[in-house]
Amino acid sequence: MIELRNLTKSFPTSRGRKYVARGINALFPAGQAVALMGRNGAGKSTLLRMISGNMRHDEGRIVRRGSVSFPVGFTGTFHRDLTGAQNCRFIARVYGVDTDELIAFVAEFSGLGGHFRMPVRSYSSGMRSRLAFGISMGIHFDTYLVDEVTSVGDRAFRARSAEVFKARLQQSSAIVVTHSLAEVRNLCTAGAILEDGKLTFYDTVEEAIAQHVKNMEQPM
Numbered sequence: 001m002i003e004l005r006n007l008t009k010s011f012p013t014s015r016g017r018k019y020v021a022r023g024i025n026a027l028f029p030a031g032q033a034v035a036l037m038g039r040n041g042a043g044k045s046t047l048l049r050m051i052s053g054n055m056r057h058d059e060g061r062i063v064r065r066g067s068v069s070f071p072v073g074f075t076g077t078f079h080r081d082l083t084g085a086q087n088c089r090f091i092a093r094v095y096g097v098d099t100d101e102l103i104a105f106v107a108e109f110s111g112l113g114g115h116f117r118m119p120v121r122s123y124s125s126g127m128r129s130r131l132a133f134g135i136s137m138g139i140h141f142d143t144y145l146v147d148e149v150t151s152v153g154d155r156a157f158r159a160r161s162a163e164v165f166k167a168r169l170q171q172s173s174a175i176v177v178t179h180s181l182a183e184v185r186n187l188c189t190a191g192a193i194l195e196d197g198k199l200t201f202y203d204t205v206e207e208a209i210a211q212h213v214k215n216m217e218q219p220m
Helices: 044-052 084-095 099-110 113-117 125-138 155-168 181-187 205-217
Strands: 002-013 016-028 033-038 059-064 143-147 173-177 190-195 198-202
Touching: 002 044, 016 044, 016 059, 016 190, 016 198, 033 044, 033 181, 033 205, 044 059, 044 143, 044 173, 084 099, 084 113, 084 125, 099 113, 099 125, 125 155, 143 155, 155 181, 173 181, 181 205, 190 205, 198 205
Parallel strands: 033 173, 033 190, 143 173
Antiparallel strands: 002 016, 002 059, 190 198
């Protein structure tokens, strides 16, 4: 379970401050996969990073109950000069999981081949996302934060990613950012829309999709 209490975050721009969160109060309940939707630039990835603890908010509180993953797809998690395998080992130690088991899982799942033993700085963005998704799926978290990563790779990899992720959701919660409405319907049980710094929660995916489509038809 994750609760946002009067959460506020903004950035300075040439036109004044850009708010991605304006006093947001929201509850992401345990046992649900929530689709986080909104326009491009609304701040969805920023919100995930704040929830994970990778970015500081300006005001308010984020209450986390249970373990929360780093944002899957956020490649800033990795040390660029370490290999994929070395990054796995480091993250395994941070989260207290078996290093050899995690390395074996990620090596097989990610399909990086020999690149797994090469520095992450040599990876393409897609390869980094494969590594991030593999590491996250190899560690049990009570809540997974996922940012567009299931769109990475070829059709076979995307299908396998969705299958593994759905298996994790049998025991865990998730907040999922994706522009694919098909993925929203396939993976999520509820939805939330971030619009102009405000977050609105919807108990069903179809309600959230309907409002999101309506919002996208309207100019800012």
